[in-house]
Amino acid sequence: MSFDVSVVLAALPAILSGLKVTLGIWLAAAAMGVVLGFVVAALRHFGPAPLGLALRLVVEVLRGTPFLVQIFLLYFGGPYVGLSLDPVPAGLLGLTVYAAAYFSEIFRAGFAAVPRGHVEAAHCVGLTRAQIVRRILVPEMTMLVLPQCVNMAVILVKETAVLSVIAVPEATGVISAIGSQQYAFLEALFLLAVIYWGLVEACGWAGRMIERRLSKFRFA
Amino acid sequence: MTLPPSAIAIRGLCKSYGKAEVLHDIDLEIARGATTCLIGPSGSGKSTLLRCIAFLEEATRGTILIDGQPLGFEERPDGKRVRLPPHRIRAVRAGIGMVFQQFNLWPHMTALGNVTEALVTVKGLSRAEADARGMAQLRRVGLEARARHYPSELSGGQQQRVAIARALALEPAILLFDEPTASLDPELTGEVLNVMRDLGAEGMTMVVVTHEIGFAATVGQRIAFLDHGRVLLNGTPGELFAAPRHPRLTQFLETYLDRGAAMLLQPA
Amino acid sequence: MSPRLFELMLKAAGYTVAISVAAIAIGLLIGLLVCAAKLSPRPWLRWPATLFVSFFRGVPLLVQLLLIYNLLPVLGLAVPSVVAALIGLSLCTAAYQAENLRGGFTSVPRGLLEAADMAGLSPWQQFRRIRAPIALRLTVPALVNEAILILKASSLISVVGVVELTRTAQNLAASTYEPLLFYSAAGGLYLAINWLVAAGGSLTERALRRGRLA
Numbered sequence: 001m002s003f004d005v006s007v008v009l010a011a012l013p014a015i016l017s018g019l020k021v022t023l024g025i026w027l028a029a030a031a032m033g034v035v036l037g038f039v040v041a042a043l044r045h046f047g048p049a050p051l052g053l054a055l056r057l058v059v060e061v062l063r064g065t066p067f068l069v070q071i072f073l074l075y076f077g078g079p080y081v082g083l084s085l086d087p088v089p090a091g092l093l094g095l096t097v098y099a100a101a102y103f104s105e106i107f108r109a110g111f112a113a114v115p116r117g118h119v120e121a122a123h124c125v126g127l128t129r130a131q132i133v134r135r136i137l138v139p140e141m142t143m144l145v146l147p148q149c150v151n152m153a154v155i156l157v158k159e160t161a162v163l164s165v166i167a168v169p170e171a172t173g174v175i176s177a178i179g180s181q182q183y184a185f186l187e188a189l190f191l192l193a194v195i196y197w198g199l200v201e202a203c204g205w206a207g208r209m210i211e212r213r214l215s216k217f218r219f220a
Numbered sequence: 221m222t223l224p225p226s227a228i229a230i231r232g233l234c235k236s237y238g239k240a241e242v243l244h245d246i247d248l249e250i251a252r253g254a255t256t257c258l259i260g261p262s263g264s265g266k267s268t269l270l271r272c273i274a275f276l277e278e279a280t281r282g283t284i285l286i287d288g289q290p291l292g293f294e295e296r297p298d299g300k301r302v303r304l305p306p307h308r309i310r311a312v313r314a315g316i317g318m319v320f321q322q323f324n325l326w327p328h329m330t331a332l333g334n335v336t337e338a339l340v341t342v343k344g345l346s347r348a349e350a351d352a353r354g355m356a357q358l359r360r361v362g363l364e365a366r367a368r369h370y371p372s373e374l375s376g377g378q379q380q381r382v383a384i385a386r387a388l389a390l391e392p393a394i395l396l397f398d399e400p401t402a403s404l405d406p407e408l409t410g411e412v413l414n415v416m417r418d419l420g421a422e423g424m425t426m427v428v429v430t431h432e433i434g435f436a437a438t439v440g441q442r443i444a445f446l447d448h449g450r451v452l453l454n455g456t457p458g459e460l461f462a463a464p465r466h467p468r469l470t471q472f473l474e475t476y477l478d479r480g481a482a483m484l485l486q487p488a
Numbered sequence: 489m490s491p492r493l494f495e496l497m498l499k500a501a502g503y504t505v506a507i508s509v510a511a512i513a514i515g516l517l518i519g520l521l522v523c524a525a526k527l528s529p530r531p532w533l534r535w536p537a538t539l540f541v542s543f544f545r546g547v548p549l550l551v552q553l554l555l556i557y558n559l560l561p562v563l564g565l566a567v568p569s570v571v572a573a574l575i576g577l578s579l580c581t582a583a584y585q586a587e588n589l590r591g592g593f594t595s596v597p598r599g600l601l602e603a604a605d606m607a608g609l610s611p612w613q614q615f616r617r618i619r620a621p622i623a624l625r626l627t628v629p630a631l632v633n634e635a636i637l638i639l640k641a642s643s644l645i646s647v648v649g650v651v652e653l654t655r656t657a658q659n660l661a662a663s664t665y666e667p668l669l670f671y672s673a674a675g676g677l678y679l680a681i682n683w684l685v686a687a688g689g690s691l692t693e694r695a696l697r698r699g700r701l702a
Contacts, residue, residue, distance in 0.1 A: 064636075064682045065675040066643035069654055073671035076661060080668050161548035165647060172551060186562060189555045193547045200546035276602050314608055324603035328621050328699035338607035341617060370698040383603075390607065 011178045018174030025092055025170060026160050030153050033099025040100060041107035062101035067159055070094055075166045091163040099156055106148045110141035143214055150207030154200050171195060227252040227394055227425045228273060233282035235268055242268050244449045250427055255420040257436035258429045260446035261472055266429045270398050273427065274318045275309065286312050287393065317387030321399040323379040325371040331358060331382045332367040335389045357385040361415050377408030381415055397428040433473065437461060445469055489669060493660060500656035501677045507652060508639045511577035518578060519585030526590055544583035550644050552576050557648045573645035581638050588630035592623035625696050632689030636682050653677060
């Protein structure tokens with residue numbers, strides 16, 4: 001096995017463009033997933049019971065099936081119900097909905113984990129329901145769920161690789177394609193592995209930094 | 221053969237963690253068949269001393285003799301301190317039982333399982349014989365009916381009584397207690413102290429680290445008061461608590477006692 | 489869906505379960521070794537274990553599978569794609585299970601081992617009778633979780649050509665032009681299997697409840 005670095009150098013522009021797509025889809029899906037997930041969790045916590053039940057069902061289905069199957073269903077099945085999407089929008093939509101399901105579950109557990117006594121104490125000093133949500137529940141929950149959110153963001157980086165199966169021009173698709181054209185598959189895959197590894201480790205490191213910063217807010 | 225007069229003889233014991241020395245040159249004789257209570261403020265080193273006697277901590281210098289036998293280390297005539305071979309350490313430690321503040325019952329075993337575990341795995345007894353002995357020990361602490369319960373299904377007081385039965389099952393000559401009631405609700409301390417009182421009356425050699433000054437004063441035959449890693453006072457409750465009291469002890473009693481317990485100690 | 493095609497899907501689901509169970513079992517064994525290495529006081533054991541865990545948790549499973557699938561022939565090991573897939577899945581889950589196990593072993597309170605020490609149990613007896621049983625009980629929920637994750641992740645081995653549930657759905661969707669039907673059916677089957685695994689997990693947890701840490 002011989003490693004040919006020149007292959008990598010020649011393909012650098014293509015590799016960078018793939019990386020850009022990976023990062024773009026990851027960040028966009030994570031951000032929209034957090035927002036959508038929060039809305040779902042809030043509706044399940046505060047909304048009418050039938051809506052909560054329906055949302056729970058959707059979340060359970062999304063969490064119980066492989067992302068690959070979801071993407072296939074959306075991309076290949078979508079056109080049959082009038083949802084014809086190009087690879088990038090399909091990938092972005094799929095990853096966002098997938099992320100939202102997991103984020104909503106993290107937030108739901110977060111709401112439930114805020115000690116009842118904190119809410120009771122807020123009632124006693126005369127805060128209104130809305131104030132309690134805004135001033136007590138949401139900030140405390142955010143502290144509680146931050147580590148899991150970082151964890152989920154790491155999972156999402158890795159899930160973007162799956163989008164290569166519907167021809168989204170992200171890192172895995174682009175780099176493995178270069179590898180097979182140049183007969184340097186292993187070099188390409190090693191490079192790819194190192195890129196993801198670095199991204200995941202960096203994300204984990206950032207998460208630990210944030211956690212350390214927030215540790216003083218943690219209740220005993 | 222005559223037994224040495226002291227069940228435990230501690231000579232020149234020092235213990236450091238890194239640079240911090242928590243026990244300074246401790247000399248202490250623990251009498252056979254008596255209950256000795258170690259009292260003192262938090263951080264005075266009383267728990268560390270007890271854990272050194274249990275050999276859960278290794279002293280940095282000095283010796284501990286259990287029934288005249290060196291525990292863990294031996295001082296050679298040339299002054300060198302050498303670690304004893306494992307079988308000799310095991311032999312001496314087999315005579316020591318320990319009861320912990322946090323009970324430390326094994327959660328995946330029933331009360332009876334906790335009591336019989338070492339009888340089977342260490343002493344090699346048959347299951348039937350171990351169960352019979354285990355039930356006898358549970359009866360001794362009044363928990364025969366709870367034999368098949370798991371620790372998670374027992375109250376704190378019951379868990380601690382099972383822990384005492386577990387230690388007794390190995391028939392130790394010496395029983396060590398590390399703040400045995402400190403993790404218990406006040407209404408549950410009584411049942412544990414009663415068991416300990418009975419053991420003391422049967423002539424068991426016990427060393428008890430405790431904050432229960434009332435217990436120390438009524439059941440303890442000897443009390444050692446530790447402060448800043450030294451044995452400051454050592455004597456009978458009468459000697460220690462009678463006026464004129466050592467000023468450090470008075471200060472300790474005032475900060476650690478509520479008025480009710482303090483009344484117990486008023487010289488009659 | 490004709491009964492014949494449904495039977496095909498069911499068989500494929502069985503294949504997915506078989507591969508997942510094998511990967512979990514092999515991964516548990518490797519995970520135990522990696523965990524032992526990570527808890528070892530010897531740096532030359534700890535280091536490679538840390539690297540192993542970091543790599544297999546840091547790289548997408550799809551990339552791992554492609555890497556192993558293409559690496560094995562270069563190393564002179566011409567194995568069927570299902571074997572390459574099984575190796576990839578097992579190594580990946582081993583990394584996660586090693587971390588779960590480490591969490592379990594380090595969560596066993598020190599005092600329980602001190603009590604065993606005072607009762608005269610040897611270090612090996614302490615490990616076998618006290619530390620390992622408690623650690624494994626603590627790990628059960630994480631193990632069930634990992635089983636569900638691997639079941640879902642096993643769909644990725646379809647990319648290296650293993651005809652399991654997802655690949656079967658893909659083939660049938662392409663040949664019948666009914667992607668909605670077959671991908672939904674595949675999703676339903678994954679859901680059903682996961683539900684069974686979760687139910688089995690909570691039964692196990694209930695059975696172990698009496699022996700939990702107080």
